[in-house]
Amino acid sequence: MFKFKEICGTVDGHTNWLYLNLRYIMIKDVKHIILVLSGKGGVGKSTVSVQLSLSLQYKGFKVGLLDIDLCGPSIPYMLGVENKGVYQTKEGWVPVYVDDDETLAVMSIGFLTKSKNDSIVWRGPKKTATINQFLTDVDWKNIDYLIIDTPPGTSDEHITIIEKMKELNCDGAILVTTPQELALEDVRKEFTLCQKTGIRVLGLIENMSGFICSNCEECTNIFSSDGGKLFAELVSIPFFGKIPIDLKIGKTCNKMESILVTYPLSSVAAVFNKVIEFITKL
Ligand SMILES: Nc1ncnc2c1ncn2[C@@H]1O[C@H](COP(=O)(O)OP(=O)(O)OP(=O)(O)O)[C@@H](O)[C@H]1O
């Protein structure tokens, strides 16, 4: 169905640990690894991952963006690079660069499926092996930050990536939630998972917090507000701020532009500035 067999040739469901440990050296060269997590789907994890990557790139860092959402890879589409492909050299898989200067590299299962309509119907062990390969076989070169966009929930493969992150000295995780109670219930589970597995929670972003009218810039709280902020206070983690539903955000991602460039004075830019200020001090 797709080219993935080629990279499964060396490591399949029965993991070759010696091989993996050797290849981990490649990702160990990455200076900082940051996970983006949410308990619930559709709350804006990929949007935050893309904007964080673009904003770090704008600040002069070399960035890698790894999309390990195998069943719903949205990063290639969001960045408008879904028609590009990755290829293999003796150094490993060469990710897709979104710019000529090669300062933002992207890897996603979406680059390995023939059509964006192809669905991945795999059981847990195959997903785990694939995620391991993403962590070992991509030649990120000398990037400063690797941002990892994860699937929602606390499934088997989710636990695998978090455990691997511990081995790789990941800096920690940014939690994304919407303000409603249901999403907060799920982010609470994610927070507990991080605590149990020893992953540092760097802070929380409350996304889709109110709606910004494109005519008058008025922000209306359609649902509840401040749920994420209150949760962050309750569990004593940094609160990076609230991002409203704003059509400008999707458009900015599509144009591969950081919100720091397009709308530097917006409340959304303030959130990403705060995140960057925090993570660059780690
Ligand atoms: N603050 C926002 N304002 C406007 N649109 C947004 C905002 N956040 C996310 N979206 C849009 O909502 C949709 C879902 O967002 P996104 O894909 O980032 O969520 P996700 O948590 O990664 O989803 P999944 O669980 O499927 O991976 C996308 O179309 C995205 O453009």
Ligand code: SF4
């Ligand atoms: S003022 Fe109210 S009705 Fe008018 S454009 Fe803004 S949100 Fe819409």
